Amino acid sequence: MAGTLLAPPSGIPLERLVQMAVERGYTAQGEMFSVADMGKLAWEALGCQAEQLHGGLGGPNRARVLQHLVSGHPMLIPYDEDFNHEPCQRKGHKAHWAVSTGVLLGVRAVPGLGYSEDPELPGLFHPVPSMPRQPPALPEEGSPGAIYLLSKQGKSWHYQLWDYDQVRDSNLQLTDFSPSRAADGRAYVVPAGGVRAGLCGQALLLRPGDSSH
Numbered sequence: 001m002a003g004t005l006l007a008p009p010s011g012i013p014l015e016r017l018v019q020m021a022v023e024r025g026y027t028a029q030g031e032m033f034s035v036a037d038m039g040k041l042a043w044e045a046l047g048c049q050a051e052q053l054h055g056g057l058g059g060p061n062r063a064r065v066l067q068h069l070v071s072g073h074p075m076l077i078p079y080d081e082d083f084n085h086e087p088c089q090r091k092g093h094k095a096h097w098a099v100s101t102g103v104l105l106g107v108r109a110v111p112g113l114g115y116s117e118d119p120e121l122p123g124l125f126h127p128v129p130s131m132p133r134q135p136p137a138l139p140e141e142g143s144p145g146a147i148y149l150l151s152k153q154g155k156s157w158h159y160q161l162w163d164y165d166q167v168r169d170s171n172l173q174l175t176d177f178s179p180s181r182a183a184d185g186r187a188y189v190v191p192a193g194g195v196r197a198g199l200c201g202q203a204l205l206l207r208p209g210d211s212s213h
Helices: 014-023 035-046 060-070 164-171 194-198
Strands: 049-053 075-081 095-105 115-117 125-127 147-153 160-163 203-207
Touching: 014 035, 035 049, 035 075, 035 194, 035 203, 049 060, 060 075, 060 095, 060 203, 075 164, 147 164, 160 164
Parallel strands: none
Antiparallel strands: 049 203, 075 095, 075 203, 095 147, 115 125, 147 160
16 A cells, blocks of 8 residues: 555555565565564565654654655554554554555644645645645644544555554554464464564654665
8 A cells, every 4th residue: 555655656466565575584474563574575565765663653753754744655554453443552462554644733823835725624724736835833742633644554445534642552552462363373473572572663654765776
């Protein structure tokens, strides 16, 4: 999903992606419990730059994540998936990946140059393509309900708006391998240090690679 969002879009069949991951020892059943391995796969399969984020989506990483999304680039993020695909907290037992492709910011003032108001939703502003713009000031950390990530999990039919803090908190508590998976008799590739070392507090910022790759 992220590959189709990178410019130029790098489409690759899912079967080929899984095959590459199996050949390189990143996965056994299609699972990916390592952000580092996912980054290597993204670089090898899509030719994109993959920056691995450590330490969660809060603190100093928050501005980096939001700037990345405001610039129009996708982010891959592991999180615990609830029944409606939204983030929850299950200690990693429901760990899945989502792609975030945009951000909805609650701002105090009408944005300046380079933004146009939605014709159907007053108060909603979109960046105008190919026009220089001054990005709005980011809401302060801790201001509730001010930031939503436009995100999609692979099995979901639709994009959803997820509260930034809920995504951050879900990503920060990925610590355990699911007991039901551990007992299902199948082999999985889990990195040294387990789910905590492979996923907890980590994400991938993807950017188009250079054309020489």
